[in-house]
Amino acid sequence: MTNTTQHTEHTQKVYKPAPEYRNDARIKDYDLSYLNFQKDPEDFWRRIASDLLWFRPWDKVKDWEYPHARWFVNAKCNITYNCLERHLKNNRRNKVALFWRGEDGTEKIYTYDRLYKAVMQFANALQDLGVEKGDVVCIYMPTVPEQVIAMLACARIGAVHTVVFAGYGASSLNQRIVGSEAKVVITADASMRRGKSIPLKPIVEEALIHAPSVERVVVLRIQDPPTCLLDDFEVDFYQIMKKAEKNCPAEVMDAEDTLFILYTSGTTGAPKGIVHTCGGYMVGAYYTTKYVLNVKDDDVYWCTADPGWITGHTYAIYGPLLLGSTIFMTEHTPDYPDVGIWWQLIESYGINVFYTAPTAIRMFMRYGEDWPNEYDLSSLRILASVGEPLNPEAFEWFYKVIGKQRCPIIDTWWQTETGSHMITTLAGEEMKPGYAGKPIPGIMADVIDKDGNPVPPHQAGYLAITAPWPSMMRHVHNDEERYKSYWNTGKQPYYSTNDLAIKDEDGYIMILGRSDDLIIVSGHNIGTAEVESALISHHAVAEAAAIGKPDAVKGNLLKVFVILIEGKIVNEKLIHDLKYHVRQTLGPIAVPSEIEFVDSLPKTRSGKIMRRVLKAQEMGIDPGDISTLDE
Ligand code: PRX
Numbered sequence: 001m002t003n004t005t006q007h008t009e010h011t012q013k014v015y016k017p018a019p020e021y022r023n024d025a026r027i028k029d030y031d032l033s034y035l036n037f038q039k040d041p042e043d044f045w046r047r048i049a050s051d052l053l054w055f056r057p058w059d060k061v062k063d064w065e066y067p068h069a070r071w072f073v074n075a076k077c078n079i080t081y082n083c084l085e086r087h088l089k090n091n092r093r094n095k096v097a098l099f100w101r102g103e104d105g106t107e108k109i110y111t112y113d114r115l116y117k118a119v120m121q122f123a124n125a126l127q128d129l130g131v132e133k134g135d136v137v138c139i140y141m142p143t144v145p146e147q148v149i150a151m152l153a154c155a156r157i158g159a160v161h162t163v164v165f166a167g168y169g170a171s172s173l174n175q176r177i178v179g180s181e182a183k184v185v186i187t188a189d190a191s192m193r194r195g196k197s198i199p200l201k202p203i204v205e206e207a208l209i210h211a212p213s214v215e216r217v218v219v220l221r222i223q224d225p226p227t228c229l230l231d232d233f234e235v236d237f238y239q240i241m242k243k244a245e246k247n248c249p250a251e252v253m254d255a256e257d258t259l260f261i262l263y264t265s266g267t268t269g270a271p272k273g274i275v276h277t278c279g280g281y282m283v284g285a286y287y288t289t290k291y292v293l294n295v296k297d298d299d300v301y302w303c304t305a306d307p308g309w310i311t312g313h314t315y316a317i318y319g320p321l322l323l324g325s326t327i328f329m330t331e332h333t334p335d336y337p338d339v340g341i342w343w344q345l346i347e348s349y350g351i352n353v354f355y356t357a358p359t360a361i362r363m364f365m366r367y368g369e370d371w372p373n374e375y376d377l378s379s380l381r382i383l384a385s386v387g388e389p390l391n392p393e394a395f396e397w398f399y400k401v402i403g404k405q406r407c408p409i410i411d412t413w414w415q416t417e418t419g420s421h422m423i424t425t426l427a428g429e430e431m432k433p434g435y436a437g438k439p440i441p442g443i444m445a446d447v448i449d450k451d452g453n454p455v456p457p458h459q460a461g462y463l464a465i466t467a468p469w470p471s472m473m474r475h476v477h478n479d480e481e482r483y484k485s486y487w488n489t490g491k492q493p494y495y496s497t498n499d500l501a502i503k504d505e506d507g508y509i510m511i512l513g514r515s516d517d518l519i520i521v522s523g524h525n526i527g528t529a530e531v532e533s534a535l536i537s538h539h540a541v542a543e544a545a546a547i548g549k550p551d552a553v554k555g556n557l558l559k560v561f562v563i564l565i566e567g568k569i570v571n572e573k574l575i576h577d578l579k580y581h582v583r584q585t586l587g588p589i590a591v592p593s594e595i596e597f598v599d600s601l602p603k604t605r606s607g608k609i610m611r612r613v614l615k616a617q618e619m620g621i622d623p624g625d626i627s628t629l630d631e
Pocket residue numbers: 264310311385386387388389390411412413414415416417436497498499511513514520523524525
């Protein structure tokens with residue numbers, strides 16, 4: 001990488017990649033690739049999809065009837081056939097598919113052949129439990145190889161997986177099990193976190209109290225001595241696997257059949273079950289892992305996201321397996337036993353492509369350069385970021401301290417709903433700190449005003465995706481109205497991302513934040529509504545409002561304003577109780593950092609809380625238009 005930086009008229013720093021990085025990139029000439037895509041979008045996607053194996057070809061690449069699109073119409077496929085058999089056929093049988101490191105130093109290694117066999121046998125075990133094509137299986141597990149096996153086993157037999165992050169509490173888990181009508185729940189008795197064994201099974205037991213759809217629970221028993229299981233209803237992961245047949249051919253799936261449902265926080269009410277399909281999602285995951293993250297055959301690849309989030313689905317599991325890569329996965333948090341652990345892992349596994357989140361980078365910055373400098377990071381070739389804006393300071397640190405001014409930084413913008421990357425820098429392209437990048441070839445996006453017209457450069461507007469793409473969500477599970485609310489009618493229908501952005505004169509897009517009531521804390525979406533309703537369900541609380549307060553490490557902190565029921569008294573115990581109550585209901589990620597007790601909340605005349613006003617007050621800035629504020 002040459003370090004020539006230049007300054008545009010907006011004093012924007014630009015880093016130019018060195019020629020060898022341009023040559024190494026799979027997309028060498030962005031403008032040309034984009035032009036090729038624009039000339040014939042369907043042919044563009046047809047060519048990419050043709051790299052993969054299909055049991056039956058499509059009759060049509062795309063069928064778009066607003067607001068629903070079908071991709072690879074009538075094609076038949078199975079994503080696990082492409083993640084597993086495709087590589088066995090291509091001489092990767094003995095290649096490492098997965099390196100896993102436990103917190104206690106335990107290592108597990110799966111070659112493609114071993115993974116293939118484990119997936120088939122566990123898929124048969126699920127079938128023995130009565131799981132059929134189309135049934136929903138909820139996976140609530142720590143980051144262990146068995147989680148990957150469980151997900152792939154579902155996909156193998158056409159069952160729909162819905163993975164729930166193991167940091168969620170009983171009520172959030174219950175909502176997701178009930179919402180998806182899961183027939184089976186796969187869990188573990190415990191999860192290791194920062195040297196402690198955190199019990200998971202009691203959370204599942206509580207979540208199942210009002211979940212009539214669940215017929216069986218599969219438990220991966222990690223604890224010693226093993227946790228007792230309830231006869232018939234609860235079964236042991238490895239015992240059912242051992243009893244099952246070994247061979248399990250991949251189910252023939254229609255490209256438009258559901259592959260998984262993944263819940264994401266909504267701005268109001270219950271979380272939304274985002275539905276992704278077998279064909280289009282597979283193509284999007286494959287294309288972007290190959291062309292954006294530029295993962296090569298000899299690479300060891302590490303995406304630090306938990307499989308409970310979309311990044312974990314697409315870029316910790318499906319994308320790299322579709323490419324036949326070697327994945328590294330660990331239960332290590334970035335700060336335990338110390339903040340050098342991730343760098344130590346990069347050195348010892350020779351990680352080449354490292355994909356993480358700005359919140360982790362900002363945490364490392366706080367502890368200084370000495371930690372990473374103690375390790376040999378020369379194996380790194382590509383650095384990537386996701387989840388929230390990578391602010392210029394974090395960019396510079398990542399680029400200089402970790403990438404040694406060599407590795408391109410790929411800031412990937414996308415969403416649970418988009419399934420795969422949409423806007424990002426590419427390995428051979430110029431990087432502009434603070435800007436995610438341009439829409440990748442295959443994706444049409446713009447920054448527009450309320451009427452759908454593009455806004456001039458450097459003016460804030462709404463980020464919109466202006467044409468359908470293969471890995472787009474197909475539905476919000478059982479909620480057509482919520483699905484429709486993403487699509488904006490007008491001259492030209494477009495998908496509303498609910499993000500605010502600006503575009504510069506070169507077409508680079510900077511994400512400014514959400515335009516709705518979602519708060520992104522450490523890269524996780526938290527709906528103000530879910531935190532508020534968790535608080536209101538506490539006996540001492542009358543009303544509550546949640547806001548995100550900018551924070552140097554987490555991006556945002558969760559601050560809540562609470563009105564207590566008459567007669568309740570503020571004291572340390574109450575504050576502790578409220579935090580504990582939110583933790584039990586939603587999980588640790590939604591626990592407020594600050595609680596302020598107030599007598600009233602700013603509301604519109606129709607009674608809606610004006611969180612914008614609270615936030616402006618908190619930050620000491622102008623609240624903007626307050627004409628609707630009720631006196
Ligand atoms: O606000 C954007 C932010 O995360 C939101 C999507 O969250 P989720 O569905 O949980 O998916 C996260 C992982 C893809 C977006 O609407 N976001 C995501 N990536 C970036 C980002 N904001 C700025 N820059 C990014 N690279």
